[in-house]
Amino acid sequence: MIINAANKPNKKFNMSNIDKKLKKRLGCINGFYTDSKRMPTYSEMTVLFGVKSKNAVFKIVSKLIEGGFLQKDSKGYLLSTSAITSKVRFLKLLGSVEAGFPSPAEEELLDSVSIDKLLIKNPNSSFLLEISGDSMTQAGIMPKDFAIVDKSLTPKEGDIVIARVDGDWTIKYLRKEDGKYILEAANPKYGRIKPKQELTVAGVVVGTIRKYRQCG
Amino acid sequence: MIINAANKPNKKFNMSNIDKKLKKRLGCINGFYTDSKRMPTYSEMTVLFGVKSKNAVFKIVSKLIEGGFLQKDSKGYLLSTSAITSKVRFLKLLGSVEAGFPSPAEEELLDSVSIDKLLIKNPNSSFLLEISGDSMTQAGIMPKDFAIVDKSLTPKEGDIVIARVDGDWTIKYLRKEDGKYILEAANPKYGRIKPKQELTVAGVVVGTIRKYRQCG
DNA sequence: TGATACAGTAAACAATCGTTCACTGTCAAG
DNA sequence: CTTGACAGTGAACGATTGTTTACTGTATCA
Structure with missing residues (x-):
């Protein structure tokens, strides 16, 4: 009996409906990256996530990779997708001034932009x-x-x-x-x-x- | 006979007169960081520097740290100083328009700025x-x-x-x-x-x- | 009630990391 | 010529990495 897990269609993590706990943990990783300018190790992520075993981290990270929120580069090192698309400085992009003023706390870290990325193509x-x-x-x-x-x-x-x-x-x-x-x-x-x-x-x-x- | 190397005044690497080879190698590291969004390992630096032993890398990196061009964070991980001061996007900042137009190639990667860092304090x-x-x-x-x-x-x-x-x-x-x-x-x-x-x-x-x- | 999937713990694994030790060649100063 | 400092080679080292396997509890659903 072969499960063939790798090829079966993945309906649970289709990039849009990600459960809240996982999203928050992704935010922890991005926060660590912003502060430390590097990806956390699995040991450090046990602290970030509040779990006690590295394997718990391993499973969580696997899901994040499966969902496309994290990547691994050619040498197997962890790479934040937000580090690619909006590299370092995360700014919340809000609506125009006259159109009302959104609450600063409601936005997540995920949908922010970097000025560099915004302006510079090459x-x-x-x-x-x-x-x-x-x-x-x-x-x-x-x-x-x-x-x-x-x-x-x-x-x-x-x-x-x-x-x-x-x-x-x-x-x-x-x-x-x-x-x-x-x-x-x-x-x-x-x-x-x-x-x-x-x-x-x-x-x-x-x-x-x-x-x-x-x-x- | 105690050398007391740690406390003797360091005149050779005083941040300003750094020899050209070392400077070029620092540029290699920064280039790797810009491309890969992480610091290279010592093995990777042997390729970047064109040397064959990790120990050569170790000595070079030690000098760069001594000169203040690289740092190590609290967990011993390598950290590029340019990653701190001008985090990711390196732009050459040239003179004003009317004052003549410098050659684009003459400037080094070291003296470039990030727009994010330039504009955002908090x-x-x-x-x-x-x-x-x-x-x-x-x-x-x-x-x-x-x-x-x-x-x-x-x-x-x-x-x-x-x-x-x-x-x-x-x-x-x-x-x-x-x-x-x-x-x-x-x-x-x-x-x-x-x-x-x-x-x-x-x-x-x-x-x-x-x-x-x-x-x- | 029983089966099953999921989240996490605990311990082991090879691989690779950064570091250290011993050694070789080279170049300049005395 | 001798000497010392410097740049690099090559091999070893413990430590830590990411990963795997086995196991525990808990919640869900039939």
């Missing part, structure tokens, strides 16, 4: 740039803001780009005029820039960030 | 909020921007705050008039708001982020 080809000058203030990009620039994207019309025109690096809108790419500032006091010869685009601005309260 | 008391409405466009906060709100900060005059006035949640400047706190929009078409009775401040806006190119 970490290896992106970099940060501090903005100076007021040529883009009308577009909401103020001096001392930071622009996240992705070098690997191909610039399109309408993008905000970092470009070198006739020797100077600037941040401008990329427009098209008479079939040729030109640059345009958002601030009307700077007009359009028609490059005399060269128009090198270093990258596309994929996001901006601003920091208030520098005391922190 | 991760447990912060959350993300999507902005709607145009009351703060003059301050560079556009609709569909995200505001990072810290609940634990005490609001000061001049801060941008998320506040509830007479039942509605809004984002406004916090001002003082006649010794009383009032709210003021950046957009002049909305005036000042003098709360009739209640003025509940939910948190201080410590930063804003904006995402272009939603395709990503």
Whole structure:
């Protein structure tokens, strides 16, 4: 009699209806990861879960893996799925301001996002740039803001780009005029820039960030 | 004859003049951590470093710990200092746009920052909020921007705050008039708001982020 | 009432971890 | 040339890891 447990369809842990106890324990693991920057060992998880044997942990972890909440990498090391999708900093993403204000406690740790992950698609080809000058203030990009620039994207019309025109690096809108790419500032006091010869685009601005309260 | 190695002043690894080979190897570790979300084992580091014995790794790691580039947590597990200070996403922070454009390759992985770390001081008391409405466009906060709100900060005059006035949640400047706190929009078409009775401040806006190119 | 599945305990297992010891070559200073 | 410091090799070590097996209690359902 062969059970064939590995191939039978798994109806109980289909990623959506996970029982509350297991979810809470996943939160414990994620909390440990956030604090310690590494996955807990099975011994440490006995403390986290409040059980006394490593085998209890083993079964719980197996379920979490089966449900897709945890993974193992190629060498067998435990890997948090939330560590992949929203790596470290967990922020609750709430609704818009005018639409009422949800209670801070009702959300779980599971559905939070990381700013890095939110803004950066290609970490290896992106970099940060501090903005100076007021040529883009009308577009909401103020001096001392930071622009996240992705070098690997191909610039399109309408993008905000970092470009070198006739020797100077600037941040401008990329427009098209008479079939040729030109640059345009958002601030009307700077007009359009028609490059005399060269128009090198270093990258596309994929996001901006601003920091208030520098005391922190 | 007692060497007393532990107490003698350490002049060679004073955090600043670290030799190039060691620095490159630290970069290997950080690269592994970025890719795998965990620290490499000593066996894996033999491959990373190009050495054949674990003991060579042991000595290298000891130096890195001595220099403060790596740490061990309370249980003896290896911990990358860059994992603490700029946790996961490493972005090169370059100079301002107008000041010339540095070569992307010249910078090392060591001096990069994480956006999360840059913006968020108290991760447990912060959350993300999507902005709607145009009351703060003059301050560079556009609709569909995200505001990072810290609940634990005490609001000061001049801060941008998320506040509830007479039942509605809004984002406004916090001002003082006649010794009383009032709210003021950046957009002049909305005036000042003098709360009739209640003025509940939910948190201080410590930063804003904006995402272009939603395709990503 | 009995059968069965589930959650946890307790003890053992090989494998791998980080660490240590003994040794070899290399390079610079005296 | 000698000497010492340094970088690395290779093999061993206890400790701890993740995993497995056997067993206990408890709740559920027929």
